[in-house]
Amino acid sequence: MPTENNALYRLSTTDEYHRQDLKSLGWELTVCNSLHPVDSPIRKVLKKNAPYGELLYDFLGAHISVARIARVLEIGGGYGYLMKDLLKMNPGFRASMLDISPPLLKKQEEALTGNDAVYYLNNALEMEEIFYKGFQLVIFNENLGDFPTLADVDPVILDDNTARSDEIAVMVRHFFTMYDLEKPSSRFNLNIGAMQMLEKVCGAGVPYIFIGEHSCEWKMPPDIKAYFDSSATGNPRRIRLKGHDEYTIKFSYLQAIADRLGYRTRRGPFADYIVPEMNDHLRWVLSSRGLYSDSEEIICQFIGDLYEYEYLILTRQ
Numbered sequence: 001m002p003t004e005n006n007a008l009y010r011l012s013t014t015d016e017y018h019r020q021d022l023k024s025l026g027w028e029l030t031v032c033n034s035l036h037p038v039d040s041p042i043r044k045v046l047k048k049n050a051p052y053g054e055l056l057y058d059f060l061g062a063h064i065s066v067a068r069i070a071r072v073l074e075i076g077g078g079y080g081y082l083m084k085d086l087l088k089m090n091p092g093f094r095a096s097m098l099d100i101s102p103p104l105l106k107k108q109e110e111a112l113t114g115n116d117a118v119y120y121l122n123n124a125l126e127m128e129e130i131f132y133k134g135f136q137l138v139i140f141n142e143n144l145g146d147f148p149t150l151a152d153v154d155p156v157i158l159d160d161n162t163a164r165s166d167e168i169a170v171m172v173r174h175f176f177t178m179y180d181l182e183k184p185s186s187r188f189n190l191n192i193g194a195m196q197m198l199e200k201v202c203g204a205g206v207p208y209i210f211i212g213e214h215s216c217e218w219k220m221p222p223d224i225k226a227y228f229d230s231s232a233t234g235n236p237r238r239i240r241l242k243g244h245d246e247y248t249i250k251f252s253y254l255q256a257i258a259d260r261l262g263y264r265t266r267r268g269p270f271a272d273y274i275v276p277e278m279n280d281h282l283r284w285v286l287s288s289r290g291l292y293s294d295s296e297e298i299i300c301q302f303i304g305d306l307y308e309y310e311y312l313i314l315t316r317q
């Protein structure tokens, strides 16, 4: 696959990093991992003090028939905490884990010791569509931002011009035409890997799909926005991390793809299921911007993330 085309775009990938360099997620604190320690200060500012998987399971249960699901695939499961929680909530789940990173897949095996799970070491994008047909629920939690992204794309790529027809340009035009996506008028970043991945799992007809990731289109309710300075641009933002870059996700494009492929979509912020208890103490912590202690700083960051991260629950119609 070409990595660039006369400055029409630059392809950003993380495969090599995940396959060869990554040793742990230590420096990359996901929402799921930050809710894992029982004594975490952030658990205390929530309406329900519980780990991520428990909160997510209850929320999914309110929107889809989780009791009727058996075969569950989690892609990019990190340390395996989410699946561990889900299996505790529903011992009837038969878990499969697919990850590109050998050390992380091993950690997932350790976390799920005693459970009858199946493990696949591979790049999810390289698995055939037929593989996904075997599952009733596929979960992508905080990983689509790691999938290939086209950076700094020149909008002329969207013109149907054979001179610009390398494999990637053709794929970009396929997405914009097939799913009638709104075309940017200036240079943009495109979550091409996330879009390919979604097209594959929806194409496989998986009945339920869950996606959670850092969004580039988030919105905060006014009473929360008052405590934060940042805003969303609608263009996937580059986040520089150790050894690789990830990009925030343009959820409206994923929603349009799922919609066109016959899925009902429910979208919202993580705060829909990780619900903060907005009392005087939390308001004080947020208004002081967490300047007075490390745990208050962590709380401020976390509450911001609850609105900057979005989910999509997709149900095949």
Ligand SMILES: C[S@@+](CC[C@H](N)C(=O)[O-])C[C@H]1O[C@@H](n2cnc3c(N)ncnc32)[C@H](O)[C@@H]1O
Residues within 6 Å of the ligand: 018, 025, 028, 030, 031, 032, 033, 075, 076, 077, 078, 079, 098, 099, 100, 101, 104, 122, 123, 124, 125, 141, 142, 143, 146, 147
């Ligand atoms: C940021 S971590 C998130 C871990 C976990 N889901 C969580 O929320 O804590 C990203 C995960 O996705 C995996 N990953 C990244 N790209 C992948 C790909 N192309 N195929 C499969 N797994 C991938 C990584 O190895 C890692 O386990």
